[in-house]
Amino acid sequence: MSKLLRFFRSIKLAVVLMILIAIVGALGTLVPQYQDTNFYLERYGTLGRVILWLQMDHYSNSVIFATLLVLFFLNTLVCTLWRVVKVWPEIFTLKSRGYQHSILVDLGLDEIEKELREKGFAVVREGNTIFARRGLLSKLSPDLIHLGILFAVVGGLVSGLTLHQEQYFMSPGDSVALNQATVTLLEFEMLTYPDGSPKDWISTVKVEDTLGERIYKVEVNKPADVAGGKLYQWSYMPDWKITLEFPELGYEYSGPAATILEYGGYQIYVYDFIPDFKISNGRVISASEEPLNPAVYLEYYQGDRRVARHWVFAFHEFPADPQDFPVTARLVSYQRSWKTGLMFVESRGDAFILIGLVVISIGSIGLLFPKFVKISVRETEGGCEAAIAHARKPKQEIEEILRR
Structure with a gap:
């Protein structure tokens, strides 16, 4: 047990953990967060798979980051408790703890008490003995910093555990x-590099709440603070509007793909529009986002029975199955717009993090105050004998403090 305690209060462990946390945090700022899986694969290739495996696409609630935070929390907690047990008794006990090197001072006890009070010491006098202390805040500052770190780490863990996400695909004019x-x-803008790969996506949103109306631009890795959480630019998707003509039925449909039509005694299931039809490993895929080989898949039902299926291409004809099915279809036109993918993320750890940062700031300011020192002065027959604690040069420091 003692070895385990020594391990967790090790300064080396704290330094290593802080370096690792800083590295993970830095990588997290370089990698766009909370994007669609395809974004990382398209932008980073093989490295994108590594990013996803390491959960660097959402590093703040990843297993790696949480593990580092837990270890850092234990390290800080053990260090703090050790100081409370070992150091605090000496700090808060004025009498007979830690005094070094006593010298005779050519001053009376009343003069010494006055001198100490004028120099900011808290003085306690008991009979012919004075106990004085100064710089308590500077001595406690490391503990305040430790306490602030504990709050901040707890906040990080709570944020990860209470994380709530909602994802939305929206067109201009849509509200949520x-x-x-x-x-x-x-408005939604898509910016690309010269080679066509994604560079940035920008969603301009209007937020209406009890505070009024505000406009935000949400970009990749530049979320907006909205409704107690953060609104991320997460993804995008094409939104195809198609026109299908059914000559035998005397019917034409214009609207989004992925719908169900009812006409002429049939239920016609219209599946997703494929802009660049290709078969790869036995599966239908779109080789690109461009309409180079447009197609749409239809299934015809009467009641619960499928009576036909048909791949309809824009540039060439392909027979239905069965081939003698009396209804044909033509893909007359197609038009693409883009939907933005927004992700709303909220958690409950921000208050802990804020408290932690405030306490750390107070502790850091406290380090600027005079260093901690304790003095004991006892009146004897030969004069006043002064002793000091927490001094590197006891004699010199006593003389400097009591010098008039």
């Missing part, structure tokens, strides 16, 4: 309710 706020998409 987030807690007490209404978020409306005004």
